[in-house]
Amino acid sequence: MVRGRVVLTRVPANVVISPASGGSAFLGATSTSPSSHHVFSLGILEEYKFVCLFIVKIWWMIPRVGKSGSEIPMETQMLLLEVKEESVPGDETTSEPDTGNTFYVLLLPTLDGPFRTSLQGTSSNELQLCLESGDPYVLTSQAFESVFVNSGDNPFELIKDSVKILEKLKGTFSHIETKKIPAHLDWFGWCTWDAFYTEVTPKGIKDGLQSFQEGGCSPKFLIIDDGWQETVNEFHKEDQPLVEGTQFATRLVDIKENSKFKASGSDNSCVDLKEFIKVIKEKYGLKYVYMWHALAGYWGGLSTSSEALKKYNPKIAYLVQSPGNVGNIRDIVVDSLEKYGVGIIDPEKAYDFYNDLHSYLASSGADGVKVDVQNLMETLGSGLGGRVSITRRYQQALDESIARNFKDNNLIACMCHNSDSIYSSKKSATARASEDFMPNEPTFQTLHIASVAFNSLLLGEIVVPDWDMFLSNHSTADFHGAARAIGGCAVYVSDKPGRHDFDILKKLVLPDGSILRARYAGRPTRDCLFQDPVMNGTSLLKIWNVNKLSGVVGVFNCQGAGSWPLKQAAKDVTISESTTKPLSGRVSPLDVEFLEEVAGGDWSGDCAVYAFNSGSLSKVSKNESLEVSLGVLKCEIFTISPIKVFNQNLQFAPIGLLEMYNSGGAVEALNCVVDVKGCSIKIKARGGGRFGAYSSAKPSCCKVDKKEEEFIYNAEDGLLTMELEGECSFKEIEVVY
Known part of the structure; x- marks a missing residue:
């Protein structure tokens, strides 16, 4: 029972209930016999709307909504219930905001000693707790701190507070607020993966950087993805056809770059990795170069026959998949490695391996790493203390090496959605938040946006979610670009050389290569939490965030262009119906959580709302809303700026750079000076282009850095605009009345 x-x-x-902290509790259970794998019933769950996050295949989470225990999938790692204090939830298709009688119950399966826990439902609406060590020699008959339970009136504060409580109680991970944030997050980037895949070469990278430069939008960070390392497929015999599956068992031979990045094999494009990085930084103005590697070194680990790597004592280990790994979607990589094995680094030598690799990369001019294929460790715990233990050992070794070799915590974690990794994340501060962008999969595009937004409910409290690269010239580039603009995340693409849409990029990137990054992880608005934005045929997805002086809401029509895996469409919803007509919804200042904090204490509740694509400006109170109608794979971004009242009756609200998706990200500060001469509003802003604000009266003049500039004022909607010229440095805008 929670709150009656x-x-x-x-x-x-x-089932055992133990008090935790501040009204929260742990659920656990006991058994009559010890085992490395238990499934306990926690009781019957029904008639409450829920949203959960579950591992759909070994690497990645996706969301699921429902209203009974039978709909909760295996491998669920977060379960949020909507509870009405006086009545059970109503029709799940309603989009009206909740009234004050709603509260939320959060269940977080945790790490209980060496055991990892998850939730799952049964056809009879049982909610079950799955407890597993991943090592047949690590047994228990009792678990007392397996599922953390807490409740609250605000779902976002509830998740944040709960993660902070767990951080203190468990001591195995850190909340994002305590971590050092990598500097690359505030700069535009380019990743080589979709541009070249493993065929990446120095010449290809130079060609890409050159074409960005010629278009006037140069990346400031570069990820050299898979394809630069020295590897071998020991199962592929020369002059023989490739045996399908063995490519995933390819193993690392050396920590140094392969021949493509050396003079002998680079068509004179470079001498070695060090010289190459030096040249591209100097010529193209790159600030950060990250190098890719897998947590095990490479997909198939280390080659046991490599002289260069024998000091890390690699041994061939064969994956043991859990019931959860095979119960949802099986993964071809894992199935192949189950057959061919992984050259696993001796856990006692893990730090030595990472330190040797990272110190070599740092000495070559690299500034950080993207570390991939991390969840593989959960299958390799047998005989090594189990999945939690081995994951934590590798994570600690990785953290220690990153801290020693890359001064700014420059690490992007990837394929790391299991709770073993999440709750072992002490220092890593950014991680990929969904499966890949998948440019050649048209039905994945809406799933990608929805997955990241919902996954960020949990991941955003541990790391800065990384929305992955996209292609600026893709048919869905506007959709993806807008989402990343409000995601509070890094913005980077994987364009092939010469294939860019600079109109899209210049809505994301300032001329100096910096971006207007919002303050938090972009997450679904409260009225979207328990709706299916992909398959219910009626709901738009709204994602909220805040800047320093405004809120922002992105609205996306994700219906009718794809289907969640492991989920059938409702009988009354067809793809053809939802693709032929636009969907309508409403946007309100109330969609932005914590807008009052941005507005300040003297806020009346009125807002100026600017719609990016339509260019319309509206004045609304916080309890009012605007209608928005969107076709499939279409979006709109609303900058919501609280109106301040100066000199008794002058109403003013800065919007920001009107030609940038996240317009309000350009506004840093605002103050007003009132004297006998009149009223002067000063705005600190950065970037260039058309700057806009709402003003209830026409100013007498506008100045930028004390120089008077022309302005346009529209008395009908109150839109005041002027051009900001010059560099991207901070500018002082003065509006005089």
């Missing part, structure tokens, strides 16, 4: 409402019924006698 029964959440679980028919709770078995072996």
Whole structure:
């Protein structure tokens, strides 16, 4: 029972409840016999709307919404319930904001000693707890701190507070607020993956950087993805056809670059990696170069026959997949490695390996690393203390090496969505938040946006979610670009050389290569949390964030262009119906959580709302809303700026750079000076282009850095605009009345 409402019924006698902190508690259970794998019933769950996050295949989470225990998938790692204090939830298609009688219950399966826990439902609406060590020699018959339970009135504060409580109680991970944030996040980037895949070469990289430069939008950080390392497929015999599956068992031979990045094999494009990085930094103005590698060195680990790597004592280990790994979507990489094995680094030598690799890369001019294929460790714990233990050992070794070799915590973690990794994340501060962008999969595009937004509910409290690269000239580039603009994340693309849409890029990137990054992880608005934005045929996805002086809401029509894996469409919803007509919804200042903090204490509740694509400006109170109608794979971004009242009756709200998706990200500060001469509003802003603000009256003049500039004022909607010229440095705008 939580706050007077029964959440679980028919709770078995072996379920144990232990107080945690501040009204929260742990759920656990006991068994009559020890085992490395337990499944306990926690009781019956029904009649509550929920959203959950679950591992759909070994690397990645996706969301699921429903209203009974039978709809909760295996491998669920977060479960959020909507509870009405006086009545059970109503029709799940409603989009009206909740009234004050709603609260939320959060269940977070945790790491309980060497055991990893998850939730799952049964056809009879049982909610089950799955407890597993991943090592047949690591056994238990009891678990007392397996599922953390907490409740609150604000779902976002509830998740944040709960993660912070767990951080203190468990001590195995850190909240994002305590971590050092990598500097690359505030700069535009380019990743080589979709441009070249493993065929990346120095010449290709130079060609790409040159074409960006010629278009006037140069990346400031570069990820040299898979394809630069010295590897071998030991199962592929020369002059023989490739045996399908063995490519995933390819193993690392040396920590140094392969022949493509050496003089002998680079068509005179470079001498070695060090010289290459030096040249591209100097010629193209790159600030950061990151190099890719897998947590195990490479997909198939280390070659056991490599003289250069034998000091790390690699041994061939064969993956052991858990019931959860095979219960949802099986992964071809893992199935192949189960057969061919992984050259696993001796855990005692993990730090030595990472330190040797990273110190070599740092000495070559690299500034950080993207570390991929991390969840593989959960399958390799047998005989090594189990999945939690081996994951933590590798994570600690990685963190230590990053801290020693890359001064700014420059690490992007990837394929690391299992709770073993999440709750072992002490220092890593950014991680990929969904499966890849997949440019050649038209039905994946809407799933990608929705997955990142929902996954960020949990991941955004541990790391800065990374939305992955996209292609600026893709048919869905506007959709993806807008989402990243409000995601609070890095912005980077994977364009092939010469294939760019600079109109899209210049809505994201300032001329100096910096971006207007919002303050938090972009997450679904409260009224979207328990709706399916991909398959219910009626709901638009709204994602909220805040800047220093404004809120922002992106609205996306993700319906009708794809289907969630492992989920059938409702009988009354067809793809053809939802693709032929636009969907309508409403946007309100109330969609932006914590807008009051941005507005300040004297806020009346009125806002100026600027729609990016339509260019319309509206004045609304915080309780009012605007209608928005969008076709499939279309979006709109609303900058919501609280109106301040100066000199008794002058109403003013800065919007920002009107030609940037996240217009309000350009506004840093605002103050007003009132004297006998009149009223002067000063705005600190950065970037160039058309700057806009809402003003209830026409100013007498406008100045930029004390120089008077021309302005346009529209008395009908109050839109005041002027051009900001010159460099991207901070500018002082003065509006005089």
